[in-house]
Amino acid sequence: MHRLVLKRKKSISYSKWGYYFIAPFFIIYITFSLIPLLSTFYNSFFENYRVGLTQVGPEFVGLDNYVQILTESDVPRYAMNTIIMWILGFVPQIVISLLLALWFSSSNLKLKGLAFFKTVIYMPNLIMAAAFSMLFFTMFSDAGPINSILVSAGFTDDPVRFLTMKTTSRGLIAFMNFLMWYGNTTILLMAGIMGIDESLIEASRIDGASSIQIFTKIIFPLLLPILVYVMITSLIGGLQMFDVPQILTKGDGLPDRTTLTLIMYLNKHLFSRNFGLGGAVSTLIFILTAILSVFVYNMTMKNYYGENRNRKGGK
Amino acid sequence: MKKALLLCVLAALAIGSLSANGSQDEMAVEEGKVLNIHCWNTEFQDRFNAYYADKVPADVTVNWVITPNADNAYQNKLDEFLLQQENAAADDKVDIFLVEADYALKYVDTPYALDVIGDIGLSESDIANQYGYTKDIMTDADGLLKGVSWQACPGGFIYRRSIAKDVLGTDDPVEVQKALDSWENFDKVAAQAKAKDYFMLSGYDDAFRVFSDNMTSKWVEGNKINIDPAIEQWIDMTKTYTEMGYNNKANLWSAESWSGAASDGRVFGYYGPGWFVDFCLGPATKADADGENAIGNGSYGDWGLVKGPQGFSWGGTWIVGAAGSDNLTLIKDIMITLTGDEATLKSIATEMGDFTNNEKAMAEIGKSDYSNAFLGGQNHISEFLESAKSIDRSNMSPYDQGMTEKLMNSFSDYFNGTISKDKAWDNFYTSVLELYPNLTR
Numbered sequence: 001m002h003r004l005v006l007k008r009k010k011s012i013s014y015s016k017w018g019y020y021f022i023a024p025f026f027i028i029y030i031t032f033s034l035i036p037l038l039s040t041f042y043n044s045f046f047e048n049y050r051v052g053l054t055q056v057g058p059e060f061v062g063l064d065n066y067v068q069i070l071t072e073s074d075v076p077r078y079a080m081n082t083i084i085m086w087i088l089g090f091v092p093q094i095v096i097s098l099l100l101a102l103w104f105s106s107s108n109l110k111l112k113g114l115a116f117f118k119t120v121i122y123m124p125n126l127i128m129a130a131a132f133s134m135l136f137f138t139m140f141s142d143a144g145p146i147n148s149i150l151v152s153a154g155f156t157d158d159p160v161r162f163l164t165m166k167t168t169s170r171g172l173i174a175f176m177n178f179l180m181w182y183g184n185t186t187i188l189l190m191a192g193i194m195g196i197d198e199s200l201i202e203a204s205r206i207d208g209a210s211s212i213q214i215f216t217k218i219i220f221p222l223l224l225p226i227l228v229y230v231m232i233t234s235l236i237g238g239l240q241m242f243d244v245p246q247i248l249t250k251g252d253g254l255p256d257r258t259t260l261t262l263i264m265y266l267n268k269h270l271f272s273r274n275f276g277l278g279g280a281v282s283t284l285i286f287i288l289t290a291i292l293s294v295f296v297y298n299m300t301m302k303n304y305y306g307e308n309r310n311r312k313g314g315k
Numbered sequence: 316m317k318k319a320l321l322l323c324v325l326a327a328l329a330i331g332s333l334s335a336n337g338s339q340d341e342m343a344v345e346e347g348k349v350l351n352i353h354c355w356n357t358e359f360q361d362r363f364n365a366y367y368a369d370k371v372p373a374d375v376t377v378n379w380v381i382t383p384n385a386d387n388a389y390q391n392k393l394d395e396f397l398l399q400q401e402n403a404a405a406d407d408k409v410d411i412f413l414v415e416a417d418y419a420l421k422y423v424d425t426p427y428a429l430d431v432i433g434d435i436g437l438s439e440s441d442i443a444n445q446y447g448y449t450k451d452i453m454t455d456a457d458g459l460l461k462g463v464s465w466q467a468c469p470g471g472f473i474y475r476r477s478i479a480k481d482v483l484g485t486d487d488p489v490e491v492q493k494a495l496d497s498w499e500n501f502d503k504v505a506a507q508a509k510a511k512d513y514f515m516l517s518g519y520d521d522a523f524r525v526f527s528d529n530m531t532s533k534w535v536e537g538n539k540i541n542i543d544p545a546i547e548q549w550i551d552m553t554k555t556y557t558e559m560g561y562n563n564k565a566n567l568w569s570a571e572s573w574s575g576a577a578s579d580g581r582v583f584g585y586y587g588p589g590w591f592v593d594f595c596l597g598p599a600t601k602a603d604a605d606g607e608n609a610i611g612n613g614s615y616g617d618w619g620l621v622k623g624p625q626g627f628s629w630g631g632t633w634i635v636g637a638a639g640s641d642n643l644t645l646i647k648d649i650m651i652t653l654t655g656d657e658a659t660l661k662s663i664a665t666e667m668g669d670f671t672n673n674e675k676a677m678a679e680i681g682k683s684d685y686s687n688a689f690l691g692g693q694n695h696i697s698e699f700l701e702s703a704k705s706i707d708r709s710n711m712s713p714y715d716q717g718m719t720e721k722l723m724n725s726f727s728d729y730f731n732g733t734i735s736k737d738k739a740w741d742n743f744y745t746s747v748l749e750l751y752p753n754l755t756r
């Protein structure tokens with residue numbers, strides 16, 4: 001009798017519960033991510049748009065949409081616009097965030113009112129990007145408050161026409177992205193730094209390491225995985241830059257389409273219900289994102305794994 | 316026993332649903348209880364609320380769906396609704412939608428717009444006094460009238476009286492018109508205004524409609540984009556004006572543009588039709604937006620209107636009944652009241668300052684002692700009378716809105732001096748082809 005019970009128990013498998021628990025993710029992923037992804041890919045082979053109220057297509061055209069985008073349109077230019085504006089925003093963002101994260105989590109400084117500062121730097125991210133962009137559009141317009149200040153303070157005689165110049169338009173977009181995301185990055189990096197064993201830092205301090213040495217020799221190498229995570233998520237977010245420039249430049253990437261990002265270009269096709277070209281642009285963005293992510297990951301993580309391997313070898 | 320009971324219940328349900336079906340069929344003859352109106356701003360809503368709202372049956376709810384015009388947003392949303400119209404529930408169907416001159420033609424030749432006379436039931440006499448051109452635009456290939464308007468849109472040059480006095484020495488409309496009766500004279504006055512530190516025009520797009528309305532060919536011939544000489548003229552004039560500092564470099568509808576009309580504004584004048592006077596410029600000149608429409612509130616009342624160097628018309632809004640609507644009687648009554656009824660149209664003209672769509676009523680007001688407070692007591696209806704008769708919109712195309720918007724955006728870079736003219740044309744074609752993939756350069 002006893003043996004029988006044991007046998008029966010043995011045959012019960014708990015592993016199925018594991019599948020039940022992960023099922024919701026896969027169901028949601030398949031319905032909301034995988035199927036749309038595949039249908040976008042599928043759509044990119046068709047001529048399919050609407051003129052007025054008349055539907056044209058869908059008609060299978062093979063790779064025509066890709067050929068048209070790669071030869072006739074300025075997609076490489078829009079990709080460059082996007083990447084330039086991302087870098088302009090990301091470089092100050094990572095520097096300032098790293099600095100703030102170090103200060104905030106430093107056992108040496110023991111800053112007061114951390115909760116307050118953490119909330120304040122996160123604030124800009126809570127505003128809707130479109131509203132934030134609208135705010136900047138008004139502030140930096142020819143007759144806006146920034147120009148009134150500049151003129152009345154005597155810095156310039158005529159208002160600076162920020163939104164008609166390439167550098168200032170791109171700069172404003174990068175600045176807005178920086179303001180919106182540095183708080184988020186700071187908090188991520190702080191979590192990373194606090195995950196580092198404090199005894200390592202204390203030990204090195206006792207051994208007489210300077211702050212810079214502590215940072216470069218201990219914190220930075222151990223923080224690398226988090227930094228890579230921040231970089232890749234920011235890169236993907238940057239490639240998908242849309243709402244800020246769309247609102248600031250009236251959707252046309254003024255001046256001279258120099259602030260037109262890839263997603264704004266995609267939006268133009270989707271707005272005229274051109275699913276074929278839209279699909280092709282989306283697929284290209286997908287490939288570009290994948291390549292860049294792999295590139296960034298490999299480049300930065302090579303160091304990390306390399307060092308780990310060396311350490312193991314040393315033992 | 317149980318089975319018998321179940322059968323009885325089922326039978327009762329079946330009969331019940333049958334009778335319910337029957338009563339639904341009878342209901343169809345009755346009018347729907349929700350009137351869905353699609354439009355892009357509150358212009359029609361204001362008129363509707365002021366002159367019709369109290370005639371709406373108490374049990375009918377008017378549901379406004381307002382989507383801004385810019386970037387084709389309104390058309391895209393309306394198209395979605397119209398394409399779903401057949402499958403939508405009766406209370407969700409579009410009943411009335413408004414169309415603007417720039418894209419009216421897109422809807423005229425479709426089955427989505429009801430025939431005003433055949434389907435909705437207006438009679439020829441209801442609309443006999445409407446301006447011919449407002450009916451020509453909305454007449455489809457089979458000769459059916461698909462929409463009616465309460466306004467006609469002859470335009471004029473609306474000038475700041477105090478600035479005219481300073482520059483020309485007079486603010487009398489007759490004298491001002493003499494000074495501005497041709498483009499050469501207009502340029503001369505622009506130079507004089509500049510000398511006194513005023514701007515003749517607010518920005519790049521202000522004179523656009525004067526040229527685009529006088530186009531002698533359509534934007535699109537076949538499927539090919541066509542550039543009319545009038546458009547080239549606008550580009551050259553605007554570039555010159557920008558280089559000479561005759562305009563304030565503002566974009567149309569922008570805050571800068573309106574601030575030029577404020578009490579300390581330096582803009583000589585704006586081009587615009589009747590609706591521009593009462594719906595756009597009028598409110599923008601008031602220092603206290605909620606304050607009275609009276610002299611002393613900002614620059615309100617410091618304005619006058621003349622024909623300017625060239626007659627033109629701008630815009631116009633038509634009321635269209637949507638196929639599938641269950642409120643035909645109500646739509647008919649709205650159309651008759653707001654576009655056919657002489658008394659209502661007279662009130663709209665005298666109370667709101669709009670130039671309304673009734674030749675007889677306009678002629679009467681033109682001769683009357685009507686005076687517009689915003690225009691310093693001028694009877695602007697009489698200024699418009701002549702140009703209203705000669706409006707010819709036979710060169711409209713369904714693409715006008717996209718062309719206008721993309722042209723203004725692309726060329727603002729050229730006027731700003733950031734790019735060459737050829738580059739601006741390239742950008743224009745690129746944007747237009749993104750918007751209308753069926754066209755060719």
